[in-house]
Amino acid sequence: MTKQLAEIRHLTAVGVGPGDPELITVKGLKALQAADIVFVPQSRDGNKSLAWRIVADYIDQSRQEVVSLLLPMTRNPRELVPAWEAAVDVIEGKLSAERPLGVYVLLGDPLLYGSFMYIWERLNENGLGPDVQVEIVPGVTSFAATAAATQTVLSMTHERVAILPASYETIANLKQMFETFETVILLKAGTVLPQLLETLEQLDLLDHAVYGERVGMPEEVVVTDVRQLLGQKRPYLSLLIVNKRINEMF
């Protein structure tokens, strides 16, 4: 790298995929291995180790610096905003002319329910735009991995797909979604799973759903008969795929 290039600092957000380290893209892997500094978001409930495990196999800690960023798993802006601001300060402080290449790793895809966009917004607000070049490397989503693991078709040619953050939905709204969409993907389903499954039961959809949790990780849970989960709360990184075709066509 020439001196001129090194005067620009780079931050590449890499979606490392849903959990299986081999579901990182070739492009993401190259960015990761070229990085001087690898930023790994970390939460108190163990999410750090999930993203970390994926990158741990691929990086060289004798050459590359790994920096944890504490991002609490909460909706409370009074906790979140200071955490994002602190993360931005850390990123700004670490990227330098000598070590200009940073990578920010995320599970799944960076722009679909990721933490990076909140950091990015603040990087822009701080006027870092011209000085820190941001690039995004897309990733495989958790729902694509769950569909693959359960051999569930997400959508045929003419079908509509709704992706919903389950814990923000009302039951009435969910019912309407199932009427309008052939496929409904309920993300972050675990903590509200009892209510979701009850709604599916009322709508006679229990036989037309599959459940995936940390798919591709050693702790993977995949359930194709979701009646087994009735009444259970499950972890946050979990989802349901609902489509009337499930258990009908194949």
Add this chain to the structure above:
Amino acid sequence: MTKQLAEIRHLTAVGVGPGDPELITVKGLKALQAADIVFVPQSRDGNKSLAWRIVADYIDQSRQEVVSLLLPMTRNPRELVPAWEAAVDVIEGKLSAERPLGVYVLLGDPLLYGSFMYIWERLNENGLGPDVQVEIVPGVTSFAATAAATQTVLSMTHERVAILPASYETIANLKQMFETFETVILLKAGTVLPQLLETLEQLDLLDHAVYGERVGMPEEVVVTDVRQLLGQKRPYLSLLIVNKRINEMF
């Protein structure tokens, strides 16, 4: 590989991603390179070369056989069904105890609007289930790549995403979608682009949309001011991402 293993034939559907050869996953690449036979769907309008270009760099044609499967780009079942059946016959005929590892390559993700599921359904109907083991390797979608290329956030934590095959939608239905969903992704938008953009104009959403066509390929077209496209029809492999945040927040 032991003789015992070779008695089972394998067909792995690999989502090679949206266009950039580096957006294949490590897992997909390994499956591709391990394959004896690589099945490449081909249509009359040049789609063959799109998937083909992605795999061409990665395979060794002195060792691996490449087989084209003709799948017309049409909704007419009188053309489609015989094409799928012919493809199944080809796959069955090619996979053997001597050459048991087949890969079927698709753009994007195999289970989201892919051609593989139609082939798969017929493989199952032919009773091949116990003899041909099917595996799915998920892939990066075209909308994730378009979001990355245009630096467009697809969804913040609380937002809902609708994925719609644009050419099947009515204008009235689209209007309702924009009211209900923070983010609407319109796939296969090119052929109906004039109507779609007219609807966006009526709803005052023209400034809140980005357009991507063959993103990551040499022919990539990315447009962040979609007014430039008013009145134009564009190719099939194209999409719009609409979200009121676009051009507002960042």
